[in-house]
Amino acid sequence: MATAAFNLALINPSTFILPKSPNPTKLRVCTLRCSSATTNAVPGLSERPWKTSDARLVLEDGSIWRAKSFGASGTQVGEVVFNTSLTGYQEILTDPSYAGQFVLMTNPHIGNTGVNFDDEESKQCFLGGLVIRSISISTSNWRCAETLGDYLAERNIMGIYDVDTRAITRRLRQDGSLVGVLSTEESKTDEELLEMSRSWDIVGVDLISGVSCKEPYEWVDKTNSEWEFNYSGRDGEAFHVVAYDFGIKHNILRRLASHGCKITVVPSTWPASEILKRKPDGVLFSNGPGDPSAVPYAVETVKEILGKVPVFGICMGHQLLGQALGGKTFKMKFGHHGGNHPVRNLRSGHVEISAQNHNYAVDPASLPEGVEVTHVNLNDGSCAGLAYPAQNIMSLQYHPEASPGPRDSDYAFGEFIKLMKKVKVNA
């Protein structure tokens, strides 16, 4: 009996907690579930015919989570955030706003539909890594082109599974987002990985420049007719929208194209004067990764455009607009990441279930008079949308394009069309 219990402990992921000592040499390794393992490698386990724990997630609070690896191997540092979406892991993996972050999925079973090449939200996976409870051992979907593991390995993205995602989520909810290091390298000690996590920070880093396009391009793809749902939204009028790519998700572009817009996507550093010369009907400031305070050049660009042409900001775009209007942004405790966030539209009174992915928010009290809070997140009362009618500005902290997530907020694209129409008609 004792032997069986011991073996079970060996093949299960074990969690080791290091005390929060500032001095790594004083760290004492203790174990919650397996009292025999006090070193990184468990002797003999590598000879077993089944996969054994071969990866570690070391959090900056000193906790160490043993796991099994899939996708790429190596060592990677990032900020751990949890995402509560039940579906759409592929759109999440390709959302450039996750650059610098490890996404932990709270849904315990991931990978069952594999991946396809239609559901990508950008050309690349920019996230730091994926943390899941259980990886599906088979894939079953008519669109499946390959397995999640192969997809991540080809893109050099690390994944871990067989880790207690509920316990990590509770820790993040309690203590806030934490920096962590994922590693499959046995040669690195726990202390080295801990040191790495403690000497890295996502705050103040310009992550946009790493994900934005390098040259402008035209976008024409609409939402595939098979998936189109908002037939009333297509007014066919060809408004020219310039979209700043701070890490833009393709579905934002598809939804604008489905409304008949002609779209030019420009890099994050494209000068405002160049945009204004093109006389667009509207400018979209996209979603994007990281800290809005780390990209003052983008705030300056937004400032130069405000009041001259109707604008729509989404997520990072909303935060940059908030700053450009004179407001402040702040880092939230653990942010909002998922497809089930209730938001109240204060103008209509309607509640939308929305897709969200952000760690920063605009402080509404810091905004000047005339700027209206149009949407509120009903989970925590944070600002979820703004408008400044005098300057034809609208913005949302969340994702009207969903992908993944519910479509309740898709009407926002129609509102942007209306805003452009109003200005054009009155010009």
Ligand SMILES: NC(=O)CC[C@H](N)C(=O)O
């Ligand atoms: N999706 C986004 O645009 C994210 C915005 C910003 N990077 C944040 O984490 O708050």
